[in-house]
Amino acid sequence: MALNCRQSAPRALVLVIALTLAVPATAQDKKKAGAPQDSAEVAPVELVWPSPLDPGKFDLTYTLLPFGKDKAELCLILRQRFEQQLLPVLKATLNPHQRDVLKAQMERDLAAVKKTWTAFTGQDTGYGVSVIAEEIRHQASEAVVKYMYRENAAYFLFSGDALWQLHLCVEANTPFDELAKRLTEVYEQAPNTLGYENPEKKAGLISATWRDTTFEITARAPRGLFRCNTIRWVYLPAMEGIKIRRDAAAVLEKNGSEVNDLLRQVTQDPVSDVDNIMDKVLKDK
16 A cells, blocks of 8 residues: 555654654763762773784784875875885886786776775675675774775775774685784784684684773674775774664664554554554553
């Protein structure tokens, strides 16, 4: 049955208001209401920058990436890195035409990276079955930029238009224990945690994690259909904002589903009592 917008719009508004009123009070609301608060104050965590765990120590391409900043800042950094990589080749190329060809190719490569920008708004992007499937959420102001090089891939993850994670898919032919050993040497510190296929016997190393106040690095052995080793750098100062946006997206998804279900009931029973519907919403809450 087609929905009559003229007759049903007021009921939709009533339902949305009812759902809004039924949402439990947040911690901020309780604070305003005079609810007792913890007396102990937590000292702010000091951000270390540059961090000893900067991804540039593993690969110079990713030195001092603009974590916490937008896509334009990332593209500016990538342009600088592309130019740095091209410079020795240009110096060794005497033919002016060939130099122009190389510069034009660099511009095309950079444009191709920019075009990979994908915002997760509920659509089918293909990333839901990718190596970063567990790192993304739809309808939570998240997006990704992808950079392919040789047989490797770099994913730059954004939340609230700010870079919060670098995720590399690298060195498929390198045994994971060798990669973990190299990371330990590069960062000059032992992993904070290690994961094993057989935890009791500590056999079969499959993951390693390093952490400071700026980054958490997690390296993982190939798993499932993905045959590459993965390394991710999570920018820890961004995590609180990401949680807020993801929680808000979950609430909107849940409430939106309830509104749609109730609107379908109203559509199927156009003479139903709005008050009874509000009672149902509040009772369900």
